[in-house]
Amino acid sequence: MRGRPGVAMSESVSVRCPACRREHVYEAPAYPCACGAPVSMPLDPDGIASAVTRRAWDDEWISVRCTACGRDGEWPRPELGCSCGTVLLVPVARTAADDAPRRKEPAARRAFQPVTIRTARDAVTAAAVYLRWLGYRDIRRADQRPPTGIGIAAHGLLAQVDPTVSPASLRDVECLWLTAMTESATCVYFSLAGYAPDARTRADALGVPLFVLDLTGTPQPVNSLADELDATGAR
Structure with a gap:
């Protein structure tokens, strides 16, 4: 499916490693918004994966708007480890936070949704x-x-x-x-x-x-x- 700004993307994309040319299927994780709704990364099926050569904080986070409450959240940029040892940056589409109008946030906090810690x-x-x-x-x-x-x-x-x-x-x-x-x-x-x-x-x-x-x-x-x-x- 071909994506365009402001349109929900498919939940998984095919990713080719630029080092060994292996093909992988990557499925975007869902993160918990403060309102309790799941937020998924907007993947770009037409994008080209790049290898991670150095780490920079600003490059590792992406702003994504929750479709349920309109909050803008910062979430980890999608990555994928290839069996050849290369770490790939999964291509991400322009996010809804770039286009959608802001909504007023509700005052009450919903139940906290934790993120499991492995690293x-x-x-x-x-x-x-x-x-x-x-x-x-x-x-x-x-x-x-x-x-x-x-x-x-x-x-x-x-x-x-x-x-x-x-x-x-x-x-x-x-x-x-x-x-x-x-x-x-x-x-x-x-x-x-x-x-x-x-x-x-x-x-x-x-x-x-x-x-x-x-x-x-x-x-x-x-x-x-x-x-x-x-x-x-x-x-």
Whole structure:
């Protein structure tokens, strides 16, 4: 099926590896919008796959509009691993977010739909999905790279995602807080392995919400600040 802007694309496309010429069939994953509806990548059946030669944050995310509620969300750009070892960027069509008019977003939050964590990239996606569910917008890569993990930002917020197997340290929490202070932003920390006891104590003193990401992709509040953020959302 030939696609064109503003028209829903087929759910799967044929992808040829430019290195070994093997053909693959790629099916777009569906991601959970904050409203609860699934959002799929608009694949381009006429596009040509390219090999990933370097990583850049801006190249790894694509804006897609939910057809159910009209929200614009940032989701991972589709990739496919070929058996020859090449990682392919799956061609994506121009998205509905480029053409459709914006709709007013409903005030109430729906049930959170987590993203299963299998890789470090999944951990970042899970944190971004959660922040978007809380009501933060314009989620992007942070301007400054943290000493540990990956930094993401939204309007007025700086978040750090630590996908390592070591608990976040007191220094990790303090560095996040100091960076947020210089940017006049609030901050929040997500960790897969939890936090050292002194890191939790320091976070309470500095006002930093702490979350642990379980493998289902659901952030679990660690301190009362995180409980409050989970309950009230972005303000």
